[in-house]
Amino acid sequence: MKQIFIIANWKSNKTESEAKDWLEKFNIQDAEFTNKEIIVCPPFTLLSSLKSSIENHKSQIKLGAQDISLFDEGAHTGEINGKQIKEFASFVILGHSERRNLGESKEVIDKKIKMAIESGLIPIICISDISQIQDNSPELINSDNKIIVAYEPLFAVGSGNPDTPENAANMAREIKKKLGNVPVLYGGSVNSQNVNEYVKMSEVSGVLVGKASLDPLEFAQIIKNAQ
Ligand code: PGA
Numbered sequence: 001m002k003q004i005f006i007i008a009n010w011k012s013n014k015t016e017s018e019a020k021d022w023l024e025k026f027n028i029q030d031a032e033f034t035n036k037e038i039i040v041c042p043p044f045t046l047l048s049s050l051k052s053s054i055e056n057h058k059s060q061i062k063l064g065a066q067d068i069s070l071f072d073e074g075a076h077t078g079e080i081n082g083k084q085i086k087e088f089a090s091f092v093i094l095g096h097s098e099r100r101n102l103g104e105s106k107e108v109i110d111k112k113i114k115m116a117i118e119s120g121l122i123p124i125i126c127i128s129d130i131s132q133i134q135d136n137s138p139e140l141i142n143s144d145n146k147i148i149v150a151y152e153p154l155f156a157v158g159s160g161n162p163d164t165p166e167n168a169a170n171m172a173r174e175i176k177k178k179l180g181n182v183p184v185l186y187g188g189s190v191n192s193q194n195v196n197e198y199v200k201m202s203e204v205s206g207v208l209v210g211k212a213s214l215d216p217l218e219f220a221q222i223i224k225n226a227q
Helices: 016-025 044-056 082-086 106-118 165-179 195-199 216-225
Strands: 004-009 036-041 062-065 091-094 122-127 148-151 184-187 206-209
Touching (some): 004 091, 016 044, 044 062, 106 122, 206 216
Parallel strands (some): 036 062, 062 091
16 A cells, blocks of 8 residues: 655645634544545644644644744744754645745755755655756755655646646656655645545655645545545
8 A cells, every 4th residue: 555645735824723623623534544644734833733732632643844944043033943843843845836936046945955854854845847856956866865745837836727647647757767766746736526636646645735725624535535
């Protein structure tokens, strides 16, 4: 049975009470977790309370952050460093197209990947095309490092217009050619109706879900439908 990653990217959504409400409505049986890793990536402000609620619910959900500081602890106003994130989360989304659009360069993303790995976090590295995997990114090429890569084509993110499962599988093959046998996910307008089309591709190890993850019932259905 292959391991399937289903990752929720909440982006800049939800207050503390909305997150609590989400968790109460998100009702998934333990059996669903057998071969599935469910990771929720909320805003920083929710990591602490979600961690407590997850423990109270005895849920197997894991947490991820949506960014990491380039710096260690110290005089860096507004920054949240790897050691701080590690208290609450095991994963961090990096290289998302929405952050690249804000001007985050390949060099900055590479440094953040290095920071994440040094902090004991697993980076979920988003790329929209293969050129974003540089041959001079030692953190990426070093297969000893635990990383997850998500192929998220620009036209598909938040558009309701997903890429085809065949393209996702082809891209996963290209990524594995460069990086070895890392888990490659597909992201971009995934929902409960189309999730299994991606997950059933042998090269694709799961999905990164934005909008559809905000609704707890839809996200639970995505998990159930991913076989
Ligand atoms: P979407 O977002 O599912 O809303 O298209 C995916 C993402 O940005 O990770």
